[in-house]
Amino acid sequence: MNILIVDDEELQRNLLQGFLEKQGYLVMAAADGSEALQLFMEHPIELALLDHRMPEMNGDELLARLKDINPALRVIMITAFGDVDTAVRVMQLGADDFMEKPVDLAVLLERIQQFEEKILVENDVDELEDILDTGDLPVRMVAESPAMKSLLSLTLRAAATPWTVLIHGETGTGKELVARLIHLLSPRKDKPFVELNCAAVPENLFESELFGHEKGSFTGATSRRRGLFEQADGGTLLLDEAGELPLAMQAKLLRALQEHKIIRIGGEKPLPVDVRIIAATNRDLRQMVEQGLFREDLYFRLNVIALDIPPLRRRKEDLQPLMTFFLKKFGIRADFDGKAMALLAKYNYPGNVRELEHILQRTLTLARTSTITVRDLPPEVKNYHGSGGSGDLNQRLAEMERRMIVDALEAADWIQTRAAESLGISERVLRYKMEKMGIRKKQRKS
Ligand SMILES: Nc1ncnc2c1ncn2[C@@H]1O[C@H](COP(=O)(O)OP(=O)(O)OP(=O)(O)O)[C@@H](O)[C@H]1O
Ligand SMILES: [Mg+2]
Structure with missing residues (x-):
């Protein structure tokens, strides 16, 4: 620099x-x-x-x-x-x-x-935005918040490497989107991107699904079948809901990853495969390892690069840009009045970006005019009263900080030296915080 x-x-x-x-x-x-x-x-x-x-x-x-x-x-x-x-x-x-x-x-x-660090992230994000704007990538990703910007920067870096990526995030945060982005930005982009939802495969069919089988290898195996590893050869295989991988399968998967070879069920010779693995999960795999539900060696094998997508409620800066993005995607023009917007901003979105998209869809379909008011919003948004215990940590901390400062000032009769002392901070810091938070002594009417 x-x-x-x-x-x-x-x-x-x-x-x-x-x-x-x-x-x-x-x-x-x-x-x-x-x-x-x-x-x-x-x-x-x-x-x-x-x-x-x-x-x-x-x-x-x-x-x-x-x-x-x-x-x-x-x-x-x-x-x-x-x-x-x-x-x-x-x-x-x-x-x-x-x-x-x-x-x-x-x-x-x-x-x-x-x-x-920030400059690096911004350069990456600029580069990525250029690719997204000029290139023919069929994905768009809204990322205005600092958290999402650094996630995009990591995504770009991860894409250039051959390593396994473990994407973690609550439901609807965009794990699949990030996985696709990694594939499309990687040197494997012209090869297949194959997905397996591990939660949707019956345990007894898992092995055949991943590695394939030879004709007659089990009842019902009426013809030879190529597994997903072979289908993804040269490309990327997304193991979605990786937390749902049965333990027995985990051992076989680990071996395939270590040896870059698979054996079809009923087959004899190992077949070389060149597949990049991305795993996605909303579960805490490390905790599952501690509980004996996930193999530690496989966990380390998958977690070479870790990407954590924060929930939408922790990055409300993305809300407005996401709304604009979805309105454009639906091809609908609409405005949200102040109160409706305030409620949308307050809501906690347990289903994250997917839920936001559905809420907008529903609201816009049912709304009578192009200005959306509180009346048009779905009940869960209208009736949301804050979550009590949880919520946005930063916002709650800021509120608490503000309350503590005002209380200390009140108790000290707005004498800043004393208030600062009782808060255990320097007067300079107190004044800076007061200025920043716009805290001023209320003029009492006499
Ligand atoms: N940052 C974003 N910008 C634009 N669209 C987004 C963004 N994040 C998520 N989406 C959209 O939200 C929807 C949900 O995303 P996705 O399916 O990737 O979530 P997920 O984390 O895989 O969810 P689940 O855990 O339920 O499988 C998709 O339609 C996706 O395109
Ligand atoms: Mg998904």
């Missing part, structure tokens, strides 16, 4: 530059805003560390001009110790982070590494 340091103090500049260069970064330094702009135009810079207080062009202005030229640039503003107002303001102006002087180098390094 290329980093630009802008600081009018030579000592500080050299300190930061020396430290970051030692970490292997390409670092440029400028003593003022105009020098910074010049370097910025000439070099591909991804991160800028700006001293806020500088003569001539100050940090605010430089931040604005740099972001104008390249909105994707990351900026960490370095502010004076305890200057919370400035810190809050530069964050509102579009800085990605701020740090107080004196800069803690270990913390700085950590933040930079987080940015690098």
